[in-house]
Amino acid sequence: MEEFRVTQAPAPRRKVDRDEVFVEFTKSICPMCKTPVDAQVNIRDNKVYLRKRCRDHGEFEALVYGDAEEYLASARFNKPGTIPLTFQTEVNDGCPSDCGLCPEHKQHACLGIIEVNTGCNLDCPICFADSGHQPDGYSITHEQCERMLDAFVASEGEAEVVMFSGGEPTIHKHILDFIDLAQARPISNVNLNTNGIRLATDKNFVAELGKRNRVPGRSVNIYLQFDGFDERTHREIRGRDLRTFKQRALDNCAEAGLTVTLVAAVERGLNEHELGAIIEYGIDHPAVRSVAFQPVTHSGRHVEFDPLNRLTNPDVIRLINEQRPGWFQKGDFFPVPCCFPTCRSITYLLVDGEPGSRTVVPIPRLLNVEDYLDYVTNRVMPDAGIREALEKLWSASAFMGTTTTEEKLRATAEALDCADACGIDLPQAVKGLSDKAFMIVVQDFQDPYTLNVKQLMKCCVEEITPDGRLIPFCAYNSVGYREQVRAQMSGVPVAPVAPNALPLAGRLTTTPYGSKTTRTES
Known part of the structure; x- marks a missing residue:
């Protein structure tokens, strides 16, 4: 008798939802070969990630914004761009x-950067410019500097700010001449980006900078590397303990009447605990009028990092709020509308009292900044004068110590409203505004892992090249333009610096039925 077997039918497969929300399609580059590739932006666990795939090197993913809710809300602060007076290149292959x-390109240049050299008196483990290398180094000449300044003026007409950078610009033997060349043109303000060693050791040089800061209608401001107070911070970011040099540089600047911005490169797990202390130190020092926090740009030379566990702008702002809760709270920082609004956030403070008993009030608590800088959902045109003032203050061209910033702060102060609870003598604070106002900037520059063409096309910080191009800062450092210029200037072929991500970080494979991703060995 034939035996029959009953077999149970397999359970039907069930569809599953992805563990992320797709936001948009964009373009990026492969972090290994720099080839332009398709990319997508996704939200997962209230964080924003950029994912892309290179045919030769596989798939990569990086964290780009640590707060998805704020990322989506920031679109309201996207100001229509301004067309520059001239363009330097044509469209052939696309962004x-x-x-x-x-x-x-969707925006003009709020800030132009001229790198005067590639040489440096430091050998920092973290250096997006990969400075200090020979024989592919170079220094620009007077003629090249003039050509670069003229290209900037041709594009901008009356330019707000040019920054001299490097390498280390203060070791260039003609740096004072270059500042004179800028001040002889319709460029209102010069920023000098420096590690501070020469400012600490050459008081005559600082005095010469101070003289140039007193030229009518012009200013010279110092953009000083200042990463924190721990010896470990200095050694791991700059390669040596520079704490004494920083203090001397600041004291010399105060004596010469120079305004200083403290610029901190912030790296996950290294100096993120020092942000509040840097702000407090800056407020208390007579030369310092602003602080800029920059999550480390993983271009050029840098320590190992995990692209999925990096610091982003909202992370830095949250740390500031946590470390000085008596001064800051959620909502004190606003995106900068002239660039893509997720790139930079700013707040201004009114500061009163003596060290140890300071009263600090962020201006956004005294004036509804959102009413003026919301370009999408605000249907009622607010006061045009206040909006214009705030647009100048919430801009990449805003630096404390410049005439424009002080004028716009004063115009804004006239509209401030302070309740008794604010704890500050508002009329007196406004009267002494030049001494009592303080600025904090949080700027996350893109690197080969995080580069998003959508943001790049709105960039308003431009590298001015010796051949007269204005190249968006993040493209210059990530796409290969820096190596191109270096090779042209030195005559020595320059290979792109390979990314230094952790071996398992950012490289992904996707499971067949769902979107969960697994890191694989690169």
């Missing part, structure tokens, strides 16, 4: 291959 500026 990011035609820099710049090409006619498809």
